[in-house]
Amino acid sequence: EVQLLESGGGLVQRGGSLRLSCTASAFTLRTYAMSWVRQAPGKGLEWVSGISGSGGNTYYADSVKGRFTISRDHSKNTLYLQMNSLRAEDTAVYYCAKKLGAGPYWDDWGQGTLVTVSS
């Protein structure tokens, strides 16, 4: 059974940095494109960033471009999200999600990790 386990969330001050990790099991990360999707408290879903299977192509929402960096370590089967210059509006639960084959959808999700940015 595919599992995605996020970690690295927590409380950070405005302007600070945090690195989220998402460790995959029961599948090889390099085989699939992956994304990070976040959800602010009581709000809807927002796509944050995506990376191709090979890791050669990365994509970002305008709201995080220049501040967040997505990457992957194939040897650890782990996806990362480096978050710098954090703002109060970055406070959210962050989910990693696996793409459904070549389609632009996600069929497997982690349980999420909460990031709280204090002002």
Added chain:
Amino acid sequence: EIVLTQSPGTLSLSPGERATLSCRASQSSYLAWYQQKPGQAPRLLIYDATRRATGIPDRFSGSGSGTDFTLTISRLEPEDFAVYYCQQYDTSSRMYTFGQGTTLEIK
């Protein structure tokens, strides 16, 4: 940038009834529907507008094309009361957009 508008914002129905949720897009593109229950991650229900994801009961169906899409739940079960989101991908900007969600609540 794609804008997705879901309606209604909240739908109050009883178990056994039929639910019809709408998603209107500003552009024509691939479309998916997700279900999210409190404290849980989203779950893919429908992709390519009409195809059910693995393990999704056949009471869930998707229809529509172009810019108007519908998620139908034929006979509501107690576990179906949740928030539903539609999602699209913009091939030109390579970005993804979600609708604001429809809350399906027990009447």
